[in-house]
Amino acid sequence: MIQTSDFLVIGGGIAGISAAAFLSETARVTVLETETTPGYHATGRTAAIYIRNYGNATLRALNANAHGFLEQPEGVSETSLLSPRGELMIATEDELPTFDAYVAGASGMDRLTAAEAVELFPILRPEPIAAAAIERDAMDIDVDRFLQGLIRLLRQRGGNIVTGAPAGALMRKDGLWTAETPQGRFSAPVVINAAGAWADQIARLGGAKPLSITPMRRSAALLPAPDGYAIDSWPLVASASERWYAKPEAGKMMVSPADETPVEAHDAWADEMDLAEGLFRFEQAVTTPVTRVETSWAGLRSFAPDRTPVCGFDAEREGFFWLAGQGGYGIQTAPALARLTVQLCRGEKTDLNATTIAALDPSRFGDA
Known part of the structure; x- marks a missing residue:
């Protein structure tokens, strides 16, 4: 039938x-x-x-x-699906052209000094930061x-x-x-x-x-929160050229190498080399070492040409x-x-x- x-x-x-x-x-x-x-x-x-x-x-x-539906999801939830987070973008010297182009085309972004960026995400190293900007209205979903x-x-x-x-x-x-x-x-x-x-x-x-339409693998890892810090209110932080990004996640730190590797459609898993390279780039940008990975995973982001x-x-x-x-x-x-x-x-x-x-x-x- x-x-x-x-x-x-x-x-x-x-x-x-x-x-x-x-x-x-x-x-x-x-x-x-x-x-x-x-x-x-x-x-x-x-x-x-x-x-x-x-x-x-x-x-x-x-x-x-x-945005309106996510804020007032009638029929789906009685309360907003969004909660405050913020997105902090930082750039090294070689990322400045990418950073400037992004900010020029953006709305609601405020430029910051390196010191101001570190105030928001305290484990960042200030020395490599040539520019920074914050989208304060970025929200967790x-x-x-x-x-x-x-x-x-x-x-x-x-x-x-x-x-x-x-x-x-x-x-x-x-x-x-x-x-x-x-x-x-x-x-x-x-x-x-x-x-x-x-x-x-x-x-x-x-x-x-x-x-x-091409599936591209993106890997991520969950790390322990850095010792001595309460991280829940920190923003997501990302490098301007998407070499890595990090985000507090339920008391832990989620870090991704922001990889985009074309693959066949499948039940994806994290690539150890991509993950290691991304964690290294993250570690170079912060003052605390990566001591262990608690778990890792990957998903497929599918793009048209x-x-x-x-x-x-x-x-x-x-x-x-x-x-x-x-x-x-x-x-x-x-x-x-x-x-x-x-x-x-x-x-x-x-x-x-x-x-x-x-x-x-x-x-x-x-x-x-």
Whole structure:
């Protein structure tokens, strides 16, 4: 027997679940997730921070659009999903051009002296800091509460999440897409490709042209808090050229080498060499040694060739909708992209301007 919905969403990460939850207000929605639980891959392995100035102009427009929902997540949580953190950017001499370009294109950032930077993150070495700036309004995102609230909202509205359901076949016939999975067959007029690192694989399965969406591994480690410091109120600190970043995390220090290694889609794990290099760069920037790693992990950040997400209908495959390529911006852009997905699927007026929508459209890649 085939189970039929109005929308079939492939992928149970934050992108797919948020789009499904928003669509379910007026439509029947089924989410197919390969793993045994939603949010297993990139969603569950994120640095979990909202940075308004993070990314290119299109991403900054999405960040701004998403802020209102993250602050007042109606139907998802009774309180804000955001809490104060701040992002401190520091630059060595060789990073100054990158730093200056970033700050020039940013809003709400204040330049700091090296001494002021050390006041905010006391274990920094002041000598290598040639420039610094703070985005005070950068916020932690409660990702688990966000995801669980979306799942609850989707189910309250009659939506269905099917886990352990990788699509083995995906075909369109008589106006319906049908996915064959170990949990059964599922059909809908519209299929939404929210498969993250596997987005191109799903496209091929459905006869759509892949868009060269590339999974890139990012590693991270959790370190003990430096002795003698209460670190919970410290900001995230990052090198201007993303050689490393560090962030207090539940009384520990999370450090990442900010690596972006192209890999095949898989259940990622930290690369020891990348991690060691990143921890070395972090150690050179601070006054306390790295004594031990308590745990490490990795996630896959998936990028389109222009590093801008893809959101819109495929021009050649009727009813095939792309919601992919969110890179490292997926959590903070999820409300904006989910809202846009609903508006495009319903043919409604969009919140975003025409330039931003064109920048997200999968047809921008042409025959490439």
